[in-house]
Amino acid sequence: MVLTDRQRSDLHAGIYEYLLSRGPEFESVATALAAADPDACQQSTTDDGNNESKTPTKRSSSSSSSTPLLEKKWTAVPRLQKRVLELEKQLATNAKHTAHRQTALGLDASDIAGGGRDRRFLPRVCAYTLQSHRSSVVTCAIHPIYTVAASGSEDGTIKLWDYESGDYLKTLRGHTNMVSGVDYSPSGVYLVSCSVDLSIKLWEVKEEYVCVRTLRGHDHTISDVKFVPPSFRAVYLEKSGGGSGSGGGSAQSGGVDAASAQAKFVVSASRDGSIKFWDIETGFCDATLSDHGDWVRCLAVRGARGESNTESGEGGGEGASSTSVDSLVLVASSGNDRTIHVYNAYDKREKVAELRGHDHVVESLSFLCSSALPQEKKAASAASRKANTPNTWDYLASASRDRTVRLWSVSNGGSCLMTFRAHENWVKGVVVHPSGNYVLSCGDDRSIRVFDIKSNRCMRTIEDAHPHFVNCITMHYTLPIMISGGVDNSVKCWQLD
Structure with missing residues (x-):
């Protein structure tokens, strides 16, 4: 799956924000990412705390107290997947019931519309x-x-x-x-x-x-x-x-x-x-x-x-x-x-x-x-x-x-x-x-x-x-x-x- 430029920029911003939230151990990696994609990382730090610096040490304290965007999206994925599976199961059950009444029990669309009175x-x-x-x-x-x-x-x-x-x-x-x-x-x-x-x-x-x-x-x-x-x-x-x-x-x-x-x-x-x-x-x-x-x-x-x-x-x-x-x-x-x-x-x-x-x-x-x-x-x-x-x-x-x-x-x-x-x-x-x-x-x-x-x-x-x-x-x-x-x-x- 190919990402658009906007999606790739948002992904880099989320990763950069996540690396900053992990502390000094990840500063070098965050610095390398900021150097590779300065626009995305600059947008991340600006959105978080109106901080114009591209360096990890300049990140505002306000953003560190909130949940990083990447973690929110990461936890949302399995929750949405579970919901999708539940909806698919409901659709399959409804389809089975409909098929049973229409075929297994001898009903067609005209019968359902007319209540099956003529059969x-x-x-x-x-x-x-x-x-x-x-x-x-x-x-x-x-x-x-x-x-x-x-x-x-x-x-x-x-x-x-x-x-x-x-x-x-x-x-x-x-x-x-x-x-x-x-x-x-x-x-x-x-x-x-x-x-x-x-x-x-x-x-x-x-x-x-x-x-x-x-x-x-x-x-x-x-x-x-x-x-x-x-x-x-x-x-x-x-x-x-x-x-x-x-x-x-x-x-x-x-x-x-x-x-x-x-x-x-x-x-x-x-x-x-x-x-x-x-x-x-x-x-x-x-x-x-x-x-x-x-x-x-x-x-x-x-x-x-x-x-x-x-x-x-x-x-x-x-x-x-x-x-x-x-x-x-x-x-x-x-x-x-x-x-x-x-x-x-x-x-x-x-x-x-x-x-x-x-x-x-x-x-x-x-x-x-x-x-x-x-x-x-x-x-x-x-x-x-x-x-x-x-x-x-x-x-x-x-x-x-x-x-x-x-x-x-x-x-x-x-x-x-x-x-x-x-x-x-x-x-x-x-x-x-x-x-x-x-x-x-x-x-x-x-x-x-x-x-x-x-x-x-x-x-x-x-x-x-x-x-x-x-x-x-x-x-x-x-x-x-x-x-x-x-x-x-x-x-x-x-x-x-």
């Missing part, structure tokens, strides 16, 4: 295979805000993964037997897990996943656990300053959204034939429901849509408000008795539907995602009314060992809308696509299948999604990411198109 976001190819568990992966969940996925295994551990980079993050230890269920709270503050060891554990996310509470009360294996979002009424009262209702939670400042407020209850299912509601704050069991006659294996929870239907009387008379199933927080449960029970999570926890039709054990349930955005719910309901079809917000999907996936409407007591028959073995996991247009399932035939609700057909099949049985599947409700876990001890992150 289907269905599984295409596996982006990452995450290996760390020592036994079969039984359950998985995705954090609603952070790019973190949690998986529970027969090895008794919960592992956390960064699904954007495919990196392993952390292992949570506390259960002494198989972890059978994990779930994040709607606000992302807590992770809850349940186990064959008869315990339910609550982990606080912001405190590096410290276990803050352990719940006990079931008499047999705990099969599943879910957070119960607060009722719309409770959130509305708290936000409006009108007090708190049953199971209330804090509302976000951007609007009254029961699904995004902090949950106050968790619900668990057990082999003892019961489902229990637990108060997170006290740790006590708030209610026990025992309508099932056998092992309760799975749960699904749906948040309230946040509005009540208003129906007009005949002849255009005065409208009468009636609370529909849309405005309720629902909990669905099923298992070995092949019957699906749907309860109101609040208001005495009354049963609102009982669904029958499966010929074998029901392994998994899924509502249209309870955390879907309020405007999406309203749009889905309006579209359904316009098309004279069942409200997608009412959809409940079930997966069974009878090799079928069934889609139910929970309104008006419940009814089976359609049955998908494509799997060649037990169906172990099911999820309703956030758009309400598809149902995705996985099973012991090692496949992941996508069913189109409108056409009532299997529109996509991923054969050999895992080398062995596929136990669980879940999707993020706004980001195009899908996670699956299998008997091969692995967790897979799937690209969506």
